[in-house]
Amino acid sequence: MAGSYDRALTVFSPDGHLFQVDYALEAVRKGSCAVGVRGADVVVLGVEKKSVLKLQDERTVKKICMLDEHVCLAFAGLSADARVLINKARIECQSHRLTVEDSVSIEYITRYIAGVQQKYTQSGGVRPFGISTLIMGFDSDKVPKLYQTDPSGVYSAWKANAIGRSSKTVREFLEKNYKEDMNKTESIKLAIRSLLEVVQTGAKNIEIAIMGTDSVIQRLELAEIEAVVAEIEAENEKEKEKSKPATSQQ
Amino acid sequence: METLFGITGKDFVITAYDSKAVASITLMKIGENKSRELNPHTLMLFSGEPGDGVHFSEYIERNIKLYGIRNGIELSPRAVASFARRELADSLRSRKPYSVNLLIAGFDVKTNKPSLYWLDHLASLADVPFAAHGYGAYYCLSLLDRYHREDITEEEGIKLLQKCVGELRSRMILNMPDFVAKVVNKDGIRLVQL
Numbered sequence: 001m002a003g004s005y006d007r008a009l010t011v012f013s014p015d016g017h018l019f020q021v022d023y024a025l026e027a028v029r030k031g032s033c034a035v036g037v038r039g040a041d042v043v044v045l046g047v048e049k050k051s052v053l054k055l056q057d058e059r060t061v062k063k064i065c066m067l068d069e070h071v072c073l074a075f076a077g078l079s080a081d082a083r084v085l086i087n088k089a090r091i092e093c094q095s096h097r098l099t100v101e102d103s104v105s106i107e108y109i110t111r112y113i114a115g116v117q118q119k120y121t122q123s124g125g126v127r128p129f130g131i132s133t134l135i136m137g138f139d140s141d142k143v144p145k146l147y148q149t150d151p152s153g154v155y156s157a158w159k160a161n162a163i164g165r166s167s168k169t170v171r172e173f174l175e176k177n178y179k180e181d182m183n184k185t186e187s188i189k190l191a192i193r194s195l196l197e198v199v200q201t202g203a204k205n206i207e208i209a210i211m212g213t214d215s216v217i218q219r220l221e222l223a224e225i226e227a228v229v230a231e232i233e234a235e236n237e238k239e240k241e242k243s244k245p246a247t248s249q250q
Numbered sequence: 251m252e253t254l255f256g257i258t259g260k261d262f263v264i265t266a267y268d269s270k271a272v273a274s275i276t277l278m279k280i281g282e283n284k285s286r287e288l289n290p291h292t293l294m295l296f297s298g299e300p301g302d303g304v305h306f307s308e309y310i311e312r313n314i315k316l317y318g319i320r321n322g323i324e325l326s327p328r329a330v331a332s333f334a335r336r337e338l339a340d341s342l343r344s345r346k347p348y349s350v351n352l353l354i355a356g357f358d359v360k361t362n363k364p365s366l367y368w369l370d371h372l373a374s375l376a377d378v379p380f381a382a383h384g385y386g387a388y389y390c391l392s393l394l395d396r397y398h399r400e401d402i403t404e405e406e407g408i409k410l411l412q413k414c415v416g417e418l419r420s421r422m423i424l425n426m427p428d429f430v431a432k433v434v435n436k437d438g439i440r441l442v443q444l
Binding site: 066067068069087090091093094095097098 | 308309312313315316319320322
């Protein structure tokens with residue numbers, strides 16, 4: 001089956017697979033979960049923060065990164081690969097501004113990142129990037145945008161998506177609970193609720209960044225996230241109470 | 251020739267540039283922007299070869315911005331000036347050097363001190379309390395020598411700049427259009443009326 005076709009990247013298998021790219025997607029599936037939700041006038045990115053080791057300075061571990069003032073990226077997979085790709089994207093954002101005197105559109109920078117990821121699936125002696133990314137932001141048309149790229153170099157726009165660990169479960173949750181034209185509070189709540197499906201330990205392992213039409217990235221404080229988590233837990237309790245069978249009359 | 255001024259004070263730097271764009275003996279435009287905001291607390295003014303000025307300053311602007319996004323922190327004015335000087339020095343030793351003179355005015359948010367750097371197309375760098383580029387320098391540096399003090403307030407700084415512009419108006423053969431003045435302080439960069 002896989003056998004000798006999975007070693008070299010530049011070799012198709014008889015059934016049309018590029019095994020290295022498939023294996024890169026496996027690497028992504030091992031990474032911590034990231035979720036993106038697009039509301040009516042806001043975009044929310046949420047990531048699962050791995051438990052910080054005692055002696056580690058948690059401020060140096062950033063999973064949501066700014067590419068330009070109006071573009072934000074979250075990734076799932078190999079962090080080192082992400083660092084390289086993010087650096088390339090940041091340079092491209094400034095280069096675009098220099099040549100065209102205009103900031104990048106979200107689609108442009110997504111296309112660029114996907115293009116870089118694709119290039120590494122067609123060269124000799126290199127391996128694909130082991131990351132999928134969620135890119136969010138606002139263009140000058142003030143419409144919220146959310147895009148996803150993966151190691152094969154494919155990109156598409158999404159209303160809400162999840163990548164990384166248990167992304168299938170989270171995506172199904174999002175499909176069930178996504179509503180069109182949600183406002184800021186509802187979007188944040190949906191993002192946190194979907195992350196709580198994966199993150200058992202609660203608010204301290206969740207990082208949220210939001211962007212509104214003013215194109216300013218806002219990271220939520222731990223206290224704000226805890227407040228929403230408490231709200232969600234209270235709602236869950238109420239649901240559980242309602243679904244409990246009525247106590248029999250004695 | 252284009253004139254640039256810079257004056258530091260207690261907690262600010264005031265800069266000014268003449269807003270005319272000249273091609274040989276013709277006045278092409280009044281209201282030309284000869285400054286670029288490199289980051290929220292650093293302003294760069296340029297003069298010299300017209301195309302070179304814009305090209306070089308935008309290149310520096312984009313690189314300083316990239317540094318800010320990569321590292322999540324503003325580059326200090328001293329570091330910005332060093333970077334610009336280094337780029338000028340490399341360009342000087344290339345086939346066709348950039349022909350630009352710069353004034354870099356900044357407010358260091360860590361030390362809370364204003365600073366002004368004078369750079370020329372031969373990649374000299376000087377940290378100065380006040381500076382000028384162009385023919386205006388010949389007329390106004392002596393004025394600044396006489397009246398400048400390290401601890402002047404913003405109002406006094408503006409008055410001093412008005413004195414310099416007045417001197418140019420009365421003594422330079424060329425007509426001097428309005429100067430555009432910008433102040434850099436801890437709150438950022440803003441336009442002021444001279």
